[in-house]
Amino acid sequence: MIKRNAPWKNIIEGIMNTNATSEINKLFGNKAFDTPKPEALLKFIINLGTFEEDRVMDFFMGSSTTQAVAMKMDRHFIGVDQMDYVDTISVPRLQMVINGEQGGISKDVNWKGGGSFIYAKLMPKNQNFVKEIQEAENIETLFKIFYRMKQEADIDFRVDLDKFERSISEPGTPIFLQECKRELIRILDKNQLYYNYADIDDADVRSKLSDNDYQFNKSFYSLNESCEE
Secondary structure: OOOOOOOOOOOOOOOOHHHHHHHHHHHHOOOOOOOOOOHHHHHHHHHHHOOOOOEEEEOOOOOOHHHHHHHHOOOEEEEOOOOOHHHHHHHHHHHHHHOOOOOOOOOOOOOOOOOOOOOOOOOEOHHHHHHHHHHOOOHHHHHHHHHHHHHHOOEOOOOOHHHHHHHHHOOOOOOOHHHHHHHHHHHEOHHHOEOOHHHOOOHHHHOOOOHHHHHHHHHHOOOOOOOOO
């Protein structure tokens, strides 16, 4: 791997990645990401393939640059991410945009603020166990989590659970904290980290949802209705 002391220049003349660092610093006081993208670059790209009122999709929203620019350019947007910084960086940035934030392309497009967005999280299932395992501070806690996993978690179908349990409970077998964490996470079914919408009407799943969350999901995933209705 070639390591660089400075980010690559964009191929678009006059738009530099260094501009993005300055933009992020003004919003959050320090650089949130190593390689943020400048709003001017996203403005150029969004202009290439969309018109006002079109939808812009970003599966790796990061610091919400794409969504911020889309909002300022009168586009709808969908952003997806799975990292904790969504709560501390992504969402707060869009709230700043709504409040009339004047960085990036704001002056170029005469941005005055306004608009809205819906912020939703997937409902965790096995992901709750992943979090507990990662935060466990000793082997005793991990064993307690494991015994609950046997009762409540979805285990990878390829795992022989009895054999696995014997391997970690064999007398004289050394058990190391980090290795045990890796093994417990390994045996979880990664396709069941979150509840699937298809299960929403199952009694045990429905009992975990408020009426508002239930109705929101029905609206959001409907082919005939809009989540704005």
